[in-house]
Amino acid sequence: MAGPLEGIKVVEIGALIAAPFAARLLAEFGAEVVKIEAPGDGDPIRKWRKLHSNGTSLWWYLQSRNKQSVALNLKSAEGIAIVKRLLEQADILIENMKPGALEKLGLGWDVLHALNPKLTMVRISGYGQTGPYKDRPGFGAIGEAMGGIRYTTGEAGGVPARVGVSLGDSLASLHAVMGALMAVLRVKTGQGDGQMVDVSLVESVFNLMESLVPEYDLLGHVRERSGGALPGIAPSNTYPTRDGAYVVIAGNSNPIYKRLMAVVGRPDLADDPRFAQNDGRAAQATLIDAAIAGWTSRHPIDAVLAALEAAEVPAGPIYSVADIVRDPHYQARDMILEQQLPDGVAVKMPGIVPKLSETPGEVRWQGPALGEHTDAVLARLGWSAAAIAQLRAAGVVQ
Template identity: 60%
Template structure:
């Protein structure tokens, strides 16, 4: 196997919780050295989120694999000086504090760019580094709402619900990781100059909103919640089966639609010229949903999926955690990996995406204990043992 594609890249992670650390996780999975700075004592709050094992979140085992942990109180001048020294030797710095926080610590872009002109700085915040809302606090759920997603995730007439995971943060992290790679490429081909990547949570969500804005601009149409359907694209919906399960059926391709109608015994609809294209089907979506729903209601979920698989119509069940863990396809694709908690207990964690044929991502080290790498990283940065003892006494590390 060739060396990891990002081997030799050094990332300094100053963020916490989800968005910034998620971007760093991706880079670490493909070989980057990730040095994570955490506040002494408590560490990253994610260590205490969701379900805990021996006092630490099992989520931590995913979000922080391949990282080194350094305890450093960035509110103190001595720690800020150490962070500047670490930034001098870094290729990438990732942070997701409120805009202005790093500047108050002497760690803003102008300061660090002067020290290390090649540094690439990823800054993730609720509303971005500029604009009238820049100083507002913003979590992923607020970005999901402002970006347009929350309005659509509901049954018509009912309260909009959240997706169920911190999708706004993760989308921001994905866009941030992409921005880092683009900036590194620019640095490579344009003389080594670093730059800032400014990612706003609401913009990462808004970027996923497809035709939402153009439809309003062209037609004055405000897209509304539609439950399990996808307005303007038909037929595609969740259909209840005889055993109470739901089959997700996507019959919206022209050829697929015909095969679906033949499968459910509605050859008349398959041959209807008015349904040959998506525009005609979208206008009669309720009629098509009723026909498919009447068919699925007389069969179990397994029977429905077997029939659709034979007819080569995209369909599937709604997976929960147990379904994922027991599905052979996830394992065949290495999407379920084995890890171990600090006490030796085996645990299954998500695999790595995307999958590169020559330089695939790897899990080279488990998520670190708080401060596990403080001494090694600071020693490498030139901090003496005596200085570390003094810093520890002051609560800086």
């Protein structure tokens, strides 16, 4: 079945997380993605985190699935000529090099727009392509720090904490995909030519920060760290259970709050007029949380979850990856896929999000070997086998 992005051609000049994740999402829904890697070691993510027995990162197989790998020396004139040939036919370029790096290679926006006016150029960087910080190096962790989310994450009065994944990079990837598709839609519907999509890691995180700015501007309020609670929204927190587990409960709508208080045996709090609305509950969140924790701590987590589900109160356990992999709902939704690595070893991988009813995404192959598709891509572009052999001998391609 053809994916919704069938026929869309994408070139990725990126490494590690932000640009590669964005390109992976497009590839999962049918886009043809050619990933440009440096000869020799290729994308550093090939060696990041846990490695398979063959020395390749398991993350690589996931992050680069459905992509074609072309190993190309961008420091050579011949390599730049190949990239330009690719981009003449492409719909989208996704890159996450330092601002100005592509310009030094002769691949800046003005050059590429003249080469292919329909091309959408997605640029992901720490701080964006303009502004006083644009030349600073930026990683996702710095985006999280300066985008506001690190300041609000952690225990009250404690050290700012990070989420255990590369959140800043992934948020930038999602904004990059959104911008790319909006820009391509404009081209495909005849509303105009291609454009540059400027995505900042810092701004991608900042875009999630809800009402932080107006609360500070009008009220002078600085949202602080609050552990498992959601400041200003109550009750919404993490509560201990008798067997040492934790449950997240979100009882913050008015009717749900009343049902929750009935479950925990506190009808007095349910009927108290002070707590009829969220603002009143938020002002006494400590009191309400103590009542809920008093109940959860007397029961094992399975009993807590069963009682809350029966009362239609949103609640859930805190899952480890082991919990996720064996969860029947994840399995029923095809969120745990059984895949084969190149050596034939079976491995579980995450499924595809979102779920489209008519043109769902699919996994066609896992992350490729370095330069695995170099010859095939160059042949499609018009290079003969003899010319490709000459390029390889000259160190232009691998």
